[in-house]
Amino acid sequence: SQQGEEDPQALSIQEGENATMNCSYKTSINNLQWYRQNSGRGLVHLILIRSNEREKHSGRLRVTLDTSKKSSSLLITASRAADTASYFCSSHNTNAGKSTFGDGTTLTVKP
Amino acid sequence: DTAVSQTPKYLVTQMGNDKSIKCEQNLGHDTMYWYKQDSKKFLKIMFSYNNKELIINETVPNRFSPKSPDKAHLNLHINSLELGDSAVYFCASTSTGELFFGEGSRLTVL
Numbered sequence: 001s002q003q004g005e006e007d008p009q010a011l012s013i014q015e016g017e018n019a020t021m022n023c024s025y026k027t028s029i030n031n032l033q034w035y036r037q038n039s040g041r042g043l044v045h046l047i048l049i050r051s052n053e054r055e056k057h058s059g060r061l062r063v064t065l066d067t068s069k070k071s072s073s074l075l076i077t078a079s080r081a082a083d084t085a086s087y088f089c090s091s092h093n094t095n096a097g098k099s100t101f102g103d104g105t106t107l108t109v110k111p
Numbered sequence: 112d113t114a115v116s117q118t119p120k121y122l123v124t125q126m127g128n129d130k131s132i133k134c135e136q137n138l139g140h141d142t143m144y145w146y147k148q149d150s151k152k153f154l155k156i157m158f159s160y161n162n163k164e165l166i167i168n169e170t171v172p173n174r175f176s177p178k179s180p181d182k183a184h185l186n187l188h189i190n191s192l193e194l195g196d197s198a199v200y201f202c203a204s205t206s207t208g209e210l211f212f213g214e215g216s217r218l219t220v221l
Contacts, residue, residue: 031208042115042201042212043154086152092208097142097166099210101154 006089006102014110019076021105024069030094032065034074037086037104046074046087064075081111114138115216117202118214124192125221131188132190132216134202142166143185144210146201160185192220 007024008069013019031050035043047057049065049072056063062075072089086106090099115136124130125219137142145157159167163179174190185202192201197220 033209035210035212037152040215042204042214043210045209045211048209088154090210094208097161098144098156098159099208100156101146104152104154106152 006087006105008105009103010106010108012108013079015079015081017079017109019079019083019107019109021074021075021087021089021107023072023102025072025089025091025100026070027091027093027096027100029067029091031092032072033090033092033099034061034063034072035088035090035101036094037088039085043088049084076107079107079109081109083107083109084086115202115204115211115213117200117216119216120214121217121219123221125218126194128192129188129190130192130199130218131186132202132218133186134213135182135184136204137183137213138204138206138211139205140204140211141182141203143179143182143204144203144205145185145187145190146203146212148201148215150198157200158185158187165193189218192218194220196200196220 033048034046037043060077065072086104088104089102092099119126158177160179176188199215203210
C-alpha cells in the first residue's frame with residue numbers, strides 16, 4: 001500500500017471479546033490517530049497518541065505506538081455490536097501539514 | 112449544528128459533465144482538506160487549504176479545482192467527469208491535527 005498498512009483487513013469477533021488492529025506507517029510523525037467510520041458515514045476521531053508517547057487509554061480503547069518499528073495498535077476491550085465499523089489509523093506530520101491514512105480494518109462484532 | 116457539512120450528499124451524473132461539491136465548517140478551523148475514498152475504502156488526500164491558501168495538491172488531475180472563498184468554505188469543482196472519478200469525497204477541517212470530517216458526498220459517474 002502506498003499509504004500505510006493495517007492488519008487485519010477484516011476482523012470478526014463475538015460480543016465481549018477483545019479486538020486488536022495493527023497499523024504501520026512509512027514516514028516520521030508528530031502523532032498518530034485512530035478514526036472510526038460507520039457504514040455510509042464520515043470518519044470520527046477516536047484517540048491521538050503523540051510520537052513521544054508509547055501507550056494511551058481512553059475508555060475501552062488502548063493504543064500503543066512503537067516509533068522504532070513505525071507501528072501502532074488499537075485494542076478495543078469488551079467489544080459490543082455497536083463497535084462494528086471500519087477503523088483507520090492516520091499518521092500526522094506537522095511539517096508536511098497532512099495526515100496519511102492506513103487502509104483500514106473492518107470490524108464486525110456479532111451479538 | 113453540523114460542524115462540517117457537505118452538499119450534495121449524493122450526486123449521479125454522466126461522463127463529461129462538470130459538477131461541484133461544497134463544504135462548510137463552523138468550527139473556526141484554519142485548515143481544510145478534500146479526501147477521496149474509493150470503493151475499497153482507501154482514503155487519499157487530494158487538497159489542503161490553510162486560511163484560503165492552497166498548501167497541498169497531491170498530484171490530482173487538473174480537472175479538479177478547489178476553491179476557498181474564505182477559511183470556513185472549501186469547494187471542489189470537477190470538470191469533464193470520468194468513470195474513475197466515482198467515489199466518496201470527504202471534506203475535513205482541523206486546527207490541532209485532529210480531523211473533523213463531513214458526512215461525505217457520494218459521486219457516481221455513469
